[in-house]
Amino acid sequence: KSFKSVFCFVDIEDLPPTVQEKLFDEVLDRDVQKELEEESPIINWSLELATRLDSRLYALWNRTAGDCLLDSVLQATWGIYDKDSVLRKALHDSLHDCSHWFYTRWKDWESWYSQSFGLHFSLREEQWQEDWAFILSLASQPGASLEQTHIFVLAHILRRPIIVYGVKYYKSFRGETLGYTRFQGVYLPLLWEQSFCWKSPIALGYTRGHFSALVAMENDGYGNRGAGANLHTDDDVTITFLPLVDSERKLLHVHFLSAQELGNEEQQEKLLREWLDCCVTEGGVLVAMQKSSRRRNHPLVTQMVEKWLDRYRQIRPCTSLSDGEEDEDDEDE
Numbered sequence: 001k002s003f004k005s006v007f008c009f010v011d012i013e014d015l016p017p018t019v020q021e022k023l024f025d026e027v028l029d030r031d032v033q034k035e036l037e038e039e040s041p042i043i044n045w046s047l048e049l050a051t052r053l054d055s056r057l058y059a060l061w062n063r064t065a066g067d068c069l070l071d072s073v074l075q076a077t078w079g080i081y082d083k084d085s086v087l088r089k090a091l092h093d094s095l096h097d098c099s100h101w102f103y104t105r106w107k108d109w110e111s112w113y114s115q116s117f118g119l120h121f122s123l124r125e126e127q128w129q130e131d132w133a134f135i136l137s138l139a140s141q142p143g144a145s146l147e148q149t150h151i152f153v154l155a156h157i158l159r160r161p162i163i164v165y166g167v168k169y170y171k172s173f174r175g176e177t178l179g180y181t182r183f184q185g186v187y188l189p190l191l192w193e194q195s196f197c198w199k200s201p202i203a204l205g206y207t208r209g210h211f212s213a214l215v216a217m218e219n220d221g222y223g224n225r226g227a228g229a230n231l232h233t234d235d236d237v238t239i240t241f242l243p244l245v246d247s248e249r250k251l252l253h254v255h256f257l258s259a260q261e262l263g264n265e266e267q268q269e270k271l272l273r274e275w276l277d278c279c280v281t282e283g284g285v286l287v288a289m290q291k292s293s294r295r296r297n298h299p300l301v302t303q304m305v306e307k308w309l310d311r312y313r314q315i316r317p318c319t320s321l322s323d324g325e326e327d328e329d330d331e332d333e
Contacts, residue, residue, distance in 0.1 A: 011309050016317040023312050032059040035207045041247040043165050048283040055241040057214040059205050066145040068211045075213035076202045085142050090157050092139040106149050109256045152256050155187045160198040162187040166206030185253035188275045199277045200291045216240040241287040
């Protein structure tokens with residue numbers, strides 16, 4: 001059973017402000033955070049969630065190569081990178097071993113998508129097979145960029161939903177719109193039995209061809225209603241509320257649905273409620289509850305985090321020369 005990677009704010013707030021800033025600069029991806037928060041209201045657009053329910057999301061920095069999707073998934077669950085390509089190998093093996101099941105879902109979804117957006121193209125079976133072979137080949141190449149299908153497969157490997165909060169358009173560095181990204185939405189492990197899966201989702205961010213883990217800030221859990229509120233659960237579990245609608249209150253797309261599962265928004269919301277622990281906030285926002293065990297239940301994780309924090313505890317805040325001189329004068333007096 002995996003746990004969610006979270007910041008230990010109670011420990012970090014004891015550090016001097018300048019040291020805190022250095023820590024966050026090294027851990028967070030400020031550019032991604034700005035793009036998801038300021039350039040487009042993709043995350044933290046709800047003050048109710050981000051502030052009152054203490055569920056603000058932070059984008060973690062990771063490698064910028066084609067392994068960023070795998071890195072972000074492992075950061076959001078185990079707090080590590082896929083440096084040894086273990087998850088990529090599992091992705092490759094799963095795609096090959098269960099190719100028939102995933103191929104059918106992928107083909108049906110792509111066909112529906114093209115018709116829904118007025119593309120009206122049809123491919124011969126040979127062309128479908130060629131495209132599928134390309135998707136399979138990407139999974140086996142370290143550094144190769146991955147696609148929506150790979151996120152769907154990762155949800156099955158981890159047996160838990162993945163929510164991607166992403167920009168809607170590809171843009172050039174000049175800001176010109178190049179096309180739809182198609183990544184934002186919910187990926188459910190639909191090929192498993194529901195009882196075999198965990199309902200607590202993983203949250204990822206997507207910007208300009210790059211994936212980032214989105215995590216909340218862990219606090220002491222007292223006097224807060226969000227990540228430390230422990231609503232409907234015990235004191236050993238924290239909850240982060242993840243919106244299942246965008247800033248316009250439109251339901252996030254559920255990817256790779258079959259013809260029987262496709263339907264209106266009410267039917268898709270019903271499906272989300274079956275696969276996720278959902279609730280509606282007082283402000284009327286449909287959210288999924290991301291549950292995670294507190295660090296005190298994982299001695300090895302606590303030890304690792306303490307070792308990491310010790311590095312920052314040993315940093316002394318820089319003071320100006322004039323301040324130092326004033327201190328020496330005071331001592332002489």
